[in-house]
Amino acid sequence: MLRQLHSLPGLIAALLVMILALSGAMLSVDPALERLHQAPVASGQLNVGQLAGRVASHFSGVEQIQRSASGTVIVYYNQNGQAGAETVDPLTGQGLAPYQPSAFSRWMKDLHRSLFLGTPGHGVAGAGALFMLMLSVSGALLLARRLGGWRNLLRPIRGNFSQRWHAEVGRLVLVGLMLSALSGTFLCATTFELIPDGSAIEPAFPAHVSAGPAMPVANLPALRNVDFNDLRELVYPSPGNPQDVYSLRTAQGDGYVDQGNGALLSYQAHDSTRALYELIYQLHTGQGLWWLGLLLGVCALSVPLMSVTGILLWWRRRKAGPNIRHNSPAHSADSVILVGSESNSTWGFAKTLHDTLHAAGHTVHSAPMNSYANNLGHARQVFILTATHGDGDAPSSASQFLARLAKNGLKPGQPFAVLGFGDRQFARFCQFAHQVEAAMLQAGGTPLLALETINRQSSQEFSRWGQKLGAAMGQELSLNHIPDRPRTHQLELVERIAYGQQVNAPTHVLRFKAVGDLPCFEAGDLVGIVPPGSAEPRFYSLASNSDDGMLEICVRKHPGGVCSGFLHELPEGAPIEAFIQPNPHFRPASGKQPVILIGAGTGIGPLAGFIRNNKARHPMHLYWGGRHPASDFLYEPELNRYLADQRLTRLQAAFSQVQDRSYVQDRLISDAMALRRLIEKGAQVLVCGSREMAKGVMHALDEVLAPLNLSVLTLKAQGRYLEDVY
Template sequence: MLRQLHSLPGLIAAVLVMLLAISGAILSVDPALERLNGTATRAGQVNVGQLAGRVASHFPGVEQIQRTASGTVIVYFNQAGQVGAEKVDPLTGQGLAPYEPSAFSRWMKDLHRSLFLGTPGHGVAGVGALFMLVLSVSGALLLVRRVGGWHNLLRPLQGNFSQRWHAQVGRLALLGLLLSALSGLYMCATTFDFIADGSQGEPAFPDHISAGPALPVANLQALQATDLNDLHELVYPSPNNPQDVFSLRTAQGDGYVDPASGTLLSYQAHDSMHNVYELIYQLHTGEGLWWLGLLLGLCALCVPLMSITGILMWWRRRQAGPNIRHNSAAQAADSVILVGTETNTTWGFANALHDALHQAGHRVHSAVMNQYANHYINAQRVFILTATHGDGNAPASASQFLARLAEAGLKPGQPFVVLGFGDRQFAQFCQFAHQVQAALVQAGGAPLMDLETINRQSSQEFARWGHALGEALGRDLTLVHTPRQPQTHQLVLAERIAYGEQVDAPTHVLRFKAAGRLPDFEAGDLVGIVPPGSPIPRFYSLACDSQDGVLEICVRKHKGGVCSEYLHGLHIGAPIQAFIQPNPQFRPASGAHPVILIGAGTGIGPLTGFIRNNRAHHPMHLYWGGRNPTSDFLYESELNHYLADHRLTALHAAFSQVKDRSYVQDRLISDALILRRLIEKGAQVLVCGGREMAKGVMLALDEVLAPLNLNVRTLKAQGRYREDVY
């Protein structure tokens, strides 16, 4: 519902909102330009009487003096029947330049305020402001859900280009857009008299004025008592009407000044509604607050980018949505697939499962989890593929599932399988999938296999799960789904360093160069490589930055591993096709806090990249596990060099195929006191390597942190524990 509340107004009003935003951004420059070309005065430096006296000596026939909100003083005069307007220096009264209002600015204001449609156009602009308010509020709530709460609002963002930039730009522009939308709605409401603007209170025009000749304008007491910075407008009496008076408009109120005595004949102070109107007008236009105008203009310029990326995201969700072939009726199906997704990306995997089961001869019904109604009378198995949204919440298409399950129940002993999709960087990784698993067991279901999870839509993990599912079903099941990948780049192998042959664990450090410019990446990002004859890319963590001039990965050869055998078999100069997948969650946070790097095997690759880039010499402690120091001590010479130049503070290596064998978890427990001190100093922990190693590290660190009343879960919630696990 919330996503629809955000996307539908965005699609409906995209052109209108962009038009208002662009025109508003252009107008936001005017107050700054006016302030730049004006002459500012300090409070108390010049009063209106002094200004009027100075102007009189340079401009006979003055009819009006105006001061804009940005401080520009404009004199309107009539000399020998010639009407003119001049910007003047308030300190001397001398003219600076003819005042000619910009025709372009007037045109742009008409476009922004009414779209050249007059009064009805003001209403249309108000509707645009309303759409902007709805989009800003719903977008903020969606972002909070996505990152797992307000406390994570500033954390780095995941997703493809459109998703990251849409959310990132929206996050930066949110407050400015809220202010512009709310103030724009208020201005529209005052235009149609839904809200009073305080202009109804006018001072009474005097019935009579003092007899006698007019005093010099500089000597009028009421004008001398008015500071120039409070002046809005001074209108002179008509020279042909001896009963006319000065009309004075100021920031505090309006009144009439007797030209003979210099006193106020009548005065009307601005009421609170007028003051509110003036404030909101300033906040909306930036007039008098030129710096705010520029900030609001920058926020408005973000709207076209957000509109375009938002439309792209909507289109991709539409493309990624269910396109189900051979979808059997729910009552007739022997296999039911229920899908929980926020952005429709899970449907690609569900379709792959649906097609594979159909080809195996099953009658398959696929639907969203919110359609669960327990009418699968012939279902021999139920598959649930679900993502987790935000801080462990249900995704949009599964928000009603648990309530429906509690109400409708489950066929006793119903076999089921749950597969969770998520990102291990989040503390509540696949939490909703775990909730669904527990709810199905409580409802009387029988799990066919343990709950499995897929990290970052990994095609490899999905394929492995498919083979395990096939074994549970007693048939061969091949699941292939490759999410849409970015454009690939051709790279050429430039260097190879071999390790591990003696311990039957051949591992190569491979360095590639590009024919032209390398794509942008940082250590810890992922490179996707598609081996010949396979549609599924394999991902490897990068051990360097693109500024190093090479793309470096560390690859262990696995027997039967399609991509690892392909990469190990490459000759120097051989080309590959690859693409970059950013991984901003897995890198050291900025700042001088200590960093604890933990890995095993090829997991040392990105950790070495972090150390290599530690030119500020922040404390970095590396714990790493290998097999034998004489054969597979990866990056040994380079790490020793970093110890010498203090990019690496300490190196703790553990080896499993030596006499006194140990694992990286053992080194962590033996260094418990050191680790606790580092954690107390705000240290961040980065873990890279195999899943089993990561589980062991988590258990070891929970033991280490127990005396501090901390655990890994807490560090994850604080953003201080990050994993890249495969």
């Protein structure tokens, strides 16, 4: 519901909001330009009487003096029957330049305030401000939910390019956009008199004035008592009319001044309503707060980017949505698939399962988890495929499932299997899937399989789950899910460095050059390679940046490995087809804090890339495990060079096939004191390698961190522990 509340106004009002934002950004420059050309006057340095007297020495026939919120003084006069207006120096009263309001600025104001449609246009602009307010509030709620609560609002944001830009920019400009939208909505409401602005309360026009001759304006006591910075407007009496008066508007109130004796004849102070209106007007326009105007203008410039990335995200979710054929009614299906998804990506896996079961002769019903109503009828098995959102929360299509399950119950002994989708970088990886499994057990269900989890949409892990599921059901299931992938690029192998043959772990460092253009990438991103005879890509972590002029990976040959075997046999000069998959959540943090790199085997690839590009020489400590230093010490020459030029601060290597055999976990335990010091300095930990190695590293680091009352889970929650495991 929250996502729809955010998306729908954005789609409806995208063009309107962009027009209002861009025109507002253009207008936001005006207060700063005014201030740039106007010298500030200190409070108490000049009063209104002095100002009027100095103006009188340079201009005759003065009719009005105005002071803008930015401090610009404008004198309107009538000299020899010719009306004129000039900006003046308030300290001398001397004219600076003829005053001619900018036609462009006037045009932009009409566009921003009414879209050139008059009164109806004010209503349309107000609706645009209201839409922006809804988008800002719902966007803030979505961001907080995605990051696991308001306390995590400054945590790193993960996702694809559009997701990260949309969320990162939104986080930066959120307060500014909310302020502009809220103040704009308020001003529109005052235009249509839905909210009072305090202007209806005016001072009473004086019934009696003195009969004496007019005093020099510089000597009028009432004007001399008003500080220049409080002046808004001074309107002169009609020439030759002794019964007329000066009309004075100030920041605190309005009144009338006797031209004969300079007395304040009547005065009406601004009430709280008027003060509120002027404050909100100032906050919206930046008049008098030029720096705020510029900040709001910069925030407004983000709206086109937010609109474009938001529409792209909506379109991708729409394309990724369910398109299920042969979807039987729930009450007549023997297999029911319930799906919990935030961005619809889980539906692609559900569709593969649905189609495979249907081809195997099952009647299948697939639906969002929120539609559960215990109408499963003849269902022999229920499959729940669910993602986890934010800090262990339910995704949008499953937010009501646990409540519905508690209310409607479950058929006693109902066979079920839960498959969780998530990202191991998050501290509460697949947490909602665990909650669902526990709730199904409590409701009386019988598990076909124990809970399984899929990391980062892995097709290989999904296929392995399908084999286990087929065994549990007593039939063969082949779940070959092939997600949409980007356009491939041709690469040519230019260099191969072989390791590990003597210890039966043949491993090659492969370097490719692009044939034609290649998108930008960084060490830690993934390259997807489709081997001949297979439709499913294999992913390898990159050990290079695009700035290095090559694409580098580290590949160990696995027995029966289709892609690793293909790459190990690939001759130099031969081409392959590949695509880049960004992996932005696996990066060293920017800044001077230490970085602890931990890996084993080919997991050293991206870690070596991080070290290679550590040109600022920030502290980097590498812990790595191999088999034998004489055979598979991967990147040994490069690492020695990096130690020499201080891109690598310290190297701790462990080898399992030497006399004093050890593993990377042992090196961590033996180096506990140094690690604790690094963690206390704010160090970030990056782990790359096999899943079993990562588990051992986690246990070892928990032991190391215990004296600090910390754990790996704590570091994950702080965004200081990142994994790339396989």
